[in-house]
Amino acid sequence: MERTLAASLAAHIGREVRLAGWxxxxxxxxxxxxxxxRDASGLVQIVTTDPAHRGIPEETVIExxxxxxxxxxxxxxxxxxxxxxxxxxxxxxxxPFDLFRPILKAGLPVQLDHAPLALRHPSRRRAFELAAAxxxxxxxxxxxxxxxxxxxxxxxxxxxxSGANVFGIDYFGxxxxxxxxxxxxxxxxxxxxxxxxEVGPVFRAEPHDTTRHxxxxxxxxxxxxxxxxxxxxxxxxRDVIAGMMATAAxxxxxxxxxxxxxxxxxxxxxALDMISKSTGEDVRAEPDLAPAHERFLGDWARTEHNSEFVxxxxxxxxxxxxxxxxxxxRPEFSNSFDLIFRGVELVTGGQRLHNEAxxxxxxxxxxxxxxxxESYLQAFxxxxxxxxxxxxxxxxxxxxxxxxxxxxxxxxxPRDLHRLNP
Amino acid sequence: MERTLAASLAAHIGREVRLAGWxxxxxxxxxxxxxxxRDASGLVQIVTTDPAHRGIPEETVIExxxxxxxxxxxxxxxxxxxxxxxxxxxxxxxxPFDLFRPILKAGLPVQLDHAPLALRHPSRRRAFELAAAxxxxxxxxxxxxxxxxxxxxxxxxxxxxSGANVFGIDYFGxxxxxxxxxxxxxxxxxxxxxxxxEVGPVFRAEPHDTTRHxxxxxxxxxxxxxxxxxxxxxxxxRDVIAGMMATAAxxxxxxxxxxxxxxxxxxxxxALDMISKSTGEDVRAEPDLAPAHERFLGDWARTEHNSEFVxxxxxxxxxxxxxxxxxxxRPEFSNSFDLIFRGVELVTGGQRLHNEAxxxxxxxxxxxxxxxxESYLQAFxxxxxxxxxxxxxxxxxxxxxxxxxxxxxxxxxPRDLHRLNP
Numbered sequence: 131m132e133r134t135l136a137a138s139l140a141a142h143i144g145r146e147v148r149l150a151g152w153x154x155x156x157x158x159x160x161x162x163x164x165x166x167x168r169d170a171s172g173l174v175q176i177v178t179t180d181p182a183h184r185g186i187p188e189e190t191v192i193e194x195x196x197x198x199x200x201x202x203x204x205x206x207x208x209x210x211x212x213x214x215x216x217x218x219x220x221x222x223x224x225x226p227f228d229l230f231r232p233i234l235k236a237g238l239p240v241q242l243d244h245a246p247l248a249l250r251h252p253s254r255r256r257a258f259e260l261a262a263a264x265x266x267x268x269x270x271x272x273x274x275x276x277x278x279x280x281x282x283x284x285x286x287x288x289x290x291x292s293g294a295n296v297f298g299i300d301y302f303g304x305x306x307x308x309x310x311x312x313x314x315x316x317x318x319x320x321x322x323x324x325x326x327x328e329v330g331p332v333f334r335a336e337p338h339d340t341t342r343h344x345x346x347x348x349x350x351x352x353x354x355x356x357x358x359x360x361x362x363x364x365x366x367x368r369d370v371i372a373g374m375m376a377t378a379a380x381x382x383x384x385x386x387x388x389x390x391x392x393x394x395x396x397x398x399x400x401a402l403d404m405i406s407k408s409t410g411e412d413v414r415a416e417p418d419l420a421p422a423h424e425r426f427l428g429d430w431a432r433t434e435h436n437s438e439f440v441x442x443x444x445x446x447x448x449x450x451x452x453x454x455x456x457x458x459x460r461p462e463f464s465n466s467f468d469l470i471f472r473g474v475e476l477v478t479g480g481q482r483l484h485n486e487a488x489x490x491x492x493x494x495x496x497x498x499x500x501x502x503x504e505s506y507l508q509a510f511x512x513x514x515x516x517x518x519x520x521x522x523x524x525x526x527x528x529x530x531x532x533x534x535x536x537x538x539x540x541x542x543x544p545r546d547l548h549r550l551n552p
Numbered sequence: 553m554e555r556t557l558a559a560s561l562a563a564h565i566g567r568e569v570r571l572a573g574w575x576x577x578x579x580x581x582x583x584x585x586x587x588x589x590r591d592a593s594g595l596v597q598i599v600t601t602d603p604a605h606r607g608i609p610e611e612t613v614i615e616x617x618x619x620x621x622x623x624x625x626x627x628x629x630x631x632x633x634x635x636x637x638x639x640x641x642x643x644x645x646x647x648p649f650d651l652f653r654p655i656l657k658a659g660l661p662v663q664l665d666h667a668p669l670a671l672r673h674p675s676r677r678r679a680f681e682l683a684a685a686x687x688x689x690x691x692x693x694x695x696x697x698x699x700x701x702x703x704x705x706x707x708x709x710x711x712x713x714s715g716a717n718v719f720g721i722d723y724f725g726x727x728x729x730x731x732x733x734x735x736x737x738x739x740x741x742x743x744x745x746x747x748x749x750e751v752g753p754v755f756r757a758e759p760h761d762t763t764r765h766x767x768x769x770x771x772x773x774x775x776x777x778x779x780x781x782x783x784x785x786x787x788x789x790r791d792v793i794a795g796m797m798a799t800a801a802x803x804x805x806x807x808x809x810x811x812x813x814x815x816x817x818x819x820x821x822x823a824l825d826m827i828s829k830s831t832g833e834d835v836r837a838e839p840d841l842a843p844a845h846e847r848f849l850g851d852w853a854r855t856e857h858n859s860e861f862v863x864x865x866x867x868x869x870x871x872x873x874x875x876x877x878x879x880x881x882r883p884e885f886s887n888s889f890d891l892i893f894r895g896v897e898l899v900t901g902g903q904r905l906h907n908e909a910x911x912x913x914x915x916x917x918x919x920x921x922x923x924x925x926e927s928y929l930q931a932f933x934x935x936x937x938x939x940x941x942x943x944x945x946x947x948x949x950x951x952x953x954x955x956x957x958x959x960x961x962x963x964x965x966p967r968d969l970h971r972l973n974p
Contacts, residue, residue: 133778150778152743152935170698170746189935191906218778220907222935246740246931255744262701269688276592279684281770281946283965284706284753285719285730287972297707299730300720301767302757306972308707308721315965318668318974321574322677324592330752331706335724345723348703356555356572356640484613485642505974509668513574513611513644524703543705543737550709550728552740552927 131195137171140208142198149174149210150193150218152250155230158184165213166230167194168252175209183215188230189222189247238536245543245552257540259382261348261528265329267377268350268522271370277325277352282315284308284331288502295335297345308333311521316353317453317482318509320517325354329524337547341536342474344525345545353519359455360465360481363518364441367469367479368393370522371439378531386531387438387472394431395441398463401427417449419468419475428473443467452492455481455518465518472530479520486510553617559593562630564620571596571632572615572640574672577652580606587635588652589616590674597631605637610652611644611669660958667965667974679962681804683770683950687751689799690772690944693792699747699774704737706730706753710924717757719767730755733943738775739875739904740931742939747776751946759969763958764896766947767967775941781877782887782903785940786863789891789901790815792944793861800953808953809860809894816853817863820885823849839871841890841897850895865889874914877903877940887940894952901942908932 134147151169163183165176176194186192196213226244227236234241234251241248248254269279289296289307297308311332319326328351336343352370357363372389379386396404402414405426413423419442431440444463447456455465466480483489489510493500500507528540538544543552556569573591585605587598598616608614618635648666649658656663656673663670670676691701711718711729719730733754741748750773758765774792779785794811801808818826824836827848835845841864853862866885869878877887888902905911911932915922922929950962960966965974 150937187935191935191937218906218937219932219935220909223908223933225934244930246743246927247934249741249744258702258745259700261703265701266691266695269691273688278681279687280680280964281683281753283768283967285755285768285967285972298722301972302759302969304972319671319964321668322671323680331703333707337724346705346707484640486645487642505668508666508974510641511645512647512669513609513613513641515572515613515640542702542741545705545707547724550707550723550726552930 134198135171136167136169136174139174139198139210140206143200143208145198146195147198147210148193148195151191153186153188153190153192153222156184156186156188165194167192167210168250173205173252175204176213177209177211178213178215180213180215183213186215186217187222188225189250190217191219192216193218238538242538242544242549243551249542254539256382256384257528257532257534258542260378260531261524261540263378263381264374264527264531265348265350265524266381267374268329268370269327270377271373272325272327272352275325275366277327277354278319278323280316280319280323280326280328281330282309282312282319282328284333290314290502290506295337297333297335310334311349312351313451313453313521314506316351316519317514317517318506320353320355321509321512321514324356324515325352327352339547341538342526342529343546344537344541345547347526347537347541348524350522350524351519352521353517355515355517357481357516357518359516360443360467360479360518363479363481363520364393364395364443364467364469367477367520371469371477374527389439390435390437393439393441393469394435394437395443395467396427398442398444398446401442404430417446421474424470424475425473428470431470438472440470441467442470450480452496452498453482453489455483469520471527472533474526474530476526476530477520477522479518481516481518484510484514484516556620557593558589558591558596561596561620561632562628565622565630567620568617569620569632570615570617573613575608575610575612575614575644578606578608578610587616589614589632590672595627595674597626598635599631599633600635600637602635602637605635608637608639609644610647611672612639613641614638615640660960664960664966664971665973671964676961678804678806679950679954679956680964682800682953683946683962685800685803686796686949686953687770687772687946688803689796690751690792691749692799693795694747694749694774697747697788699749699776700741700745702738702741702745702748702750703752704731704734704741704750706755712736712924712928717759719755719757732756733771734773735873735875735943736928738773738941739936739939740928742775742777743931743934743936746778746937747774749774761969763960764948764951765968766959766963767969769948769959769963770946772944772946773941774943775939777937777939779903779938779940781938782865782889782901782940785901785903785942786815786817786865786889786891789899789942793891796949811861812857812859815861815863815891816857816859817865817889818849820864820866820868823864826852839868843896846892846897847895850892853892860894862892863889864892872902874918874920875904875911877905891942893949894955896948896952898948898952899942899944901940903938903940906932906936906938 131148154168155166157164196210457463469477553570576590577588579586618632621633754771879885891899
């Protein structure tokens with residue numbers, strides 16, 4: 131007999147079905163036992179008087195054959211009666227916390243220590259289903275625009291991109307590093323495919339213990355050529371975000387924010403001006419936005435533009451990486467942007483330099499030795515179009531979508547300063 | 553004016569168009585110059601008599617506006633005439649090898665040293681477009697069967713899976729390792745989502761310099777629960793492979809092998825028997841297949857079953873990892889398989905153990921300390937269904953599809969014993 135999923139049981143009322151899943155709950159009354167079976171689709175109540183069905187530990191994997199029976203009092207209006215039951219696993223051990231309660235009461239550290247178990251709680255799954263759907267939406271939008279998906283090296287010869295916070299590796303006796311982003315590679319590949327994207331892990335040896343940083347996270351990277359400037363990048367990113375949201379809504383559902391046709395945008399200098407005027411504290415000389423400023427702008431966008439999203443453009447060149455393209459009119463500002471989602475920076479992007487001479491000048495200005503950059507500079511030596519791109523942090527995206535307090539709630543097996551297990 | 557792609561120029565004959573791309577070729581005759589522009593879609597010939605259009609180095613990025621003109625002698629029956637030309641990049645440097653010739657003549661090491669340039673050659677791109685399309689096909693088949701895409705840690709606390717060939721990392725002063733596969737994580741996640749897949753990098757400190765091994769490759773991993781045995785896994789894998797091929801055919805095209813409705817299958821013991829009889833060399837006591845045996849079986853499948861694919865099932869338990877499920881009838885053999893594609897092992901898969909007691913017994917039999925496995929064993933302590941899965945090496949897949957002699961030809965920026973750059 132084909133397996134029936136919990137969520138589709140109501141379509142089988144009056145018929146014999148076979149279910150399989152985890153024993154989510156066992157409630158033994160004097161004359162009757164209520165079992166709840168959990169599978170990937172949901173929960174089903176099973177009513178039994180068979181004494182052999184008592185005493186099975188919760189989380190044991192079972193197969194149940196029985197009659198799908200309408201019962202207005204049962205969750206979903208249907209339950210399984212006259213069950214025959216077979217164990218598919220050995221009886222489960224004693225649980226360190228209850229999974230059957232609607233709210234998972236264990237604290238986050240306990241949940242993380244018992245991730246293989248805690249993640250089974252229905253309340254934990256939704257974030258990851260949203261993540262998977264969002265990534266599918268990201269790919270869908272870019273595939274339709276003839277982007278090519280690529281895989282780039284995660285082991286690199288030098289800690290070139292930002293210099294700090296890299297993990298060192300022993301590479302056959304030579305030093306090497308874990309890549310902090312696919313930035314250099316995706317740019318080089320614009321020279322090959324014009325338009326590329328990558329979904330993959332990036333690594334930051336983040337020495338601070340915060341609720342929004344991880345040592346490994348999933349970066350949704352895109353980069354493409356033949357743009358005018360960063361505003362082209364922002365337009366595509368808007369469509370990508372809208373596609374992620376649409377696929378999340380379609381596959382997972384629930385309350386999800388609306389992505390406006392045009393995301394409101396404010397120049398960095400105007401943002402600091404506004405914050406200074408509004409708070410009375412003069413922050414106009416700041417080179418970057420503090421988290422409190424991002425929250426301010428998030429509130430402003432929600433109030434003034436009815437948008438959960440806001441672009442901040444033109445960050446000062448001093449705070450952006452050397453490959454950033456300056457604003458030709460005001461060269462102390464950049465053709466770059468951040469996208470703030472619900473008051474937190476979610477995406478960084480912009481236009482990049484595309485001429486070798488500009489790269490060499492930028493490295494010179496930093497006093498950086500160009501030697502470790504030579505294989506990257508090759509691409510620009512041989513002709514590269516004006517180009518740009520962006521990177522979205524996936525776990526941060528789902529944390530904002532689900533309004534999780536800690537990014538570890540939207541990471542299956544987080545890695546941080548203290549945690550390497552499971 | 554909207555940009556027109558090279559491949560769609562014929563649809564614009566008689567009209568003014570704007571093209572952009574790389575100067576693929578410049579051929580200067582006495583009275584006329586033929587330029588060839590290359591973009592992501594193909595090549596276009598440009599005819600010009602303007603002296604300013606001479607002397608532009610190949611690979612410089614240009615924008616050309618002009619008239620799409622029918623010309624039976626031009627490639628594709630169309631060319632651009634009366635061009636106005638604008639450089640979008642500085643003039644390119646002198647190329648170390650010609651890109652305009654139909655065949656890229658540089659040797660593989662030279663190509664790899666100049667990857668950002670060599671990959672631009674049209675002959676190099678197809679493999680990566682096939683790879684991207686194949687991954688899309690992989691996801692498409694599994695998404696339709698309600699698999700959930702996941703991201704798992706690439707930094708792990710112990711070198712537990714195979715013990716050898718791992719890269720060590722300095723993780724905030726503690727030793728850690730790069731994950732050799734997502735095996736443990738995808739199994740734990742079967743307990744959460746029932747069905748999962750991951751496309752991501754895996755790392756092997758492969759100390760041998762071969763044409764088919766890399767230090768980093770892309771693994772297409774799937775794992776799911778509620779199977780009967782490895783034959784269920786083989787049936788799904790067949791559909792996945794067929795989906796990969798179909799999407800590759802649809803998006804890239806060209807001559808691609810047919811995936812039979814049922815992939816022929818031979819038991820390991822029968823395979824050795826057949827090889828022994830056919831070659832006269834008695835290999836029946838061998839615990840594994842040598843590359844020559846895989847080639848033999850590839851030829852056999854092609855000749856006898858008209859199939860480029862063949863399953864070898866029931867590999868001896870001694871050669872399979874400790875989580876492998878034995879064949880209940882013949883416990884020295886396993887419920888596992890390899891899929892051989894064109895004479896090379898492409899996929900390994902099978903049924904896994906699902907009861908904690910069996911894991912502990914398997915580790916005991918190996919004399920292994922269970923301590924580093926405890927967080928993995930947790931999943932089995934709390935009830936896991938019978939499950940299995942497989943892993944496909946993406947670069948190896950495209951190498952076999954394109955019949956590339958060396959896996960480095962189907963890897964954008966390969967990492968091996970000697971190579972960390974670009």
